[in-house]
Amino acid sequence: MRGPLSDLPLVLEGVSLQAGATTILDRICLTIAPGAPTLIVGPNGSGKTSLLRLCMGLAAPTSGRISWGSRTDPTPTRRAFVFQRPVMLRRAAAANVTYALAQAGAPRSQRTVRAAALLGRVGLANRAQRPARLLSGGEQQRLALARALARDPELLLLDEPTANLDPAATRAVEEIVLAAAQSGIKIVMASHDLGQVRRLAGEVLFLARGRLCERAGTSDFLDHPSTPEARAFLRGDLVI
Amino acid sequence: MASRRSFVALAILLGIASVSASSFAEDRAIVVASTTSTQDSGLFAYLLPIFKAKTGIEVKVIAQGTGQALDTARRGDADVVFVHAKPQEEKFLAEGHGVKRFDVMYNDFLLIGPKSDPAGVKGKDIAAALRAIAAKDAPFISRGDRSGTHAAELALWKEAGVDIAAAKGPWYREIGQGMGAALNTASAMSGYVLSDRGTWISFRNRGDLDIVVEGDMRLFNQYGAMLVNPEKHPSVKKELGQAFVDWLISPEGQAAIAGYQIDGQQLFVPDADKKGS
């Protein structure tokens, strides 16, 4: 079913993304290997979302090469994605998770049990039979996490998952992400919240105008940024 | 998931069951192509249960105009034809589509028109009446559908010396529909129409229409029945179809035909002579 294939290390070589005349990403060279969470920061329009989508394989680069564990086939084997606004299937929460399990190839007999475990892991055990579309924003995002974790990923990509959530929900999501990181899953997450970066990140990727400007450990980046764009960004200036 | 699947299965089963129940009697059933006048007059509704009670054969009647009924039989889609246009029936026989033609019953045609009688035809014979209608351009409704009634109407125009193909104008309305529809139209337009007595008696939407000419010998309307030739159309149910034709011309069937009445009036006169042609 799912063999010993791995999606890591994720390697981007000279990856560019064009949309017509606009350059969204400009010659990105990047290697993601197992380890502490990597957070991607940058101003709006810097290409964070596009970079994540390319890493997932949802889009193809205009030029350059992406490989997952030295394979270039974009079919996601052991990686998962959490979107900023999750789309819930029109069924119960538990059914959403069993759906994800089924798509990931889990045998039918195991699905109910594993779904219950996943719901417990994200704190939605008491919401199992509730229609997913009737859950609150924070609950839906946690359910999206459960769906992602159902794929038993090595690599979990998240696109500003707490951007629309209140602090309590944000904390719940961050706890789940940290727990996932501690269990060995490589986290790559876009964030707009520097506090979140400080709480979660092992290293930071800073994007500006489609270029990978800086890559450093969290405290190095936050306290001693080396590029002018990063310094401007951390000061709170608009980086145009 | 499981409940969804079983719902779909149930829906499909219900759908099939609800239509299959209606066709359970396929084995002892025949299709008879007949005319709208026999249907609209209610004759079949009266006759067929009697036949079924005696033989257990279900008769399914397709009511079309004579021409269309004979065409249906030519395609092999009917087992028996029961129509009223002798020339067309004899042509059908000559083409080899029918086995033998039997006279079954007759009634007569009537000229129906508005009580106000704008063409002044009341009291005339049919030929004179038609001439008057053509002369005065009074509204006239024609079946226009190659039915027995339509054929009779065209023959009567010829008899009256009116070349209807040349003489027809906006006053002559060909509607291409059955007898009931023609009467409805005549009623709505206060026009004249040729109808068989059976349909007229059972017709309910008369408006200000009434009989204006009747009793003329030329208005005689003969009905005949034929079994469709099984040698030409192997799907024809030979025994069952023949049973129906035989019953129609038997003393029982003939008595049943004579027994059909509306408001005390007999609609059809049985006249089978069993010899056939």
Place this chain on the structure above:
Amino acid sequence: MIRPILTACCVLDRKKAKVGSQSRKTITEEGLHLLARRLAVACYSIGTMPDHLSALQLILTGDPALIAIVRLSLGVSFAAVVLAAAIGMPIGALLALTKFPGRTILVVLLNAMMGLPPVVVGLALYLLLSRSGPLGDLGILFTPTAMVVAQTVLILPIIAALTRQTVEDLWVEYRDELSAMNVAAVGRMTTLLWDARFSLLTALLAGFGRAAAEVGAVMIVGGNIDGFTRTMTTAVALETSKGNLPLAMGLGAVLILIVLAINAIAWGTGVWSQRLTG
């Protein structure tokens, strides 16, 4: 002779069912029992409806011919909807989700076919199913089966086209998530069809409405045979041509009320389900 027998049967049944002076609520239950019993009677079909009774009187006495006609109408249309959905929804979903050369033409064609003239469909099928036609050996001309086929052909484009539009719209919303979950092509179709079920219900109702209302196709391929292929619409056409206009109008009203009731029930079920599942 038939009419006294009919009236006698009705009186007898009424006594058995104890309908008489009962209140409206229990009449529905008794009506269902009556319907079940009349199923057998209707199959033997005593004959045409007595035409001196009004449509209301026929309903109240539970005239077997009327019930047989209603049952056939609903059965044929319902079967056609089920068949058209089984074929049309996958086609619509496929069209929505796959790109291939000529797709646009196919979509336009499908939309145009929603306006197929029923009588033309009936005629085409008649020529196919006639004994002297290519499919004559099936022997289904002038049977309810042919009517189901005709109506399925008529409403298939409606259901397929509306499904295509609905699924296409939903795909815009679901595309990222389903791609991220690596859902295969067939899985996408079934997932989107199920998630779009409330919108698709409207498509089904549209199909049902068209099927129940049409008269041209079923008249030609069914033959309007008394007791076998006579539906509500062909019965209205027949009674009109016999000049029984009040009866025809009454039957028409019955048909409209039945279709209205079905729509109301379907809508109510949909709204209630939607409230439960969000």
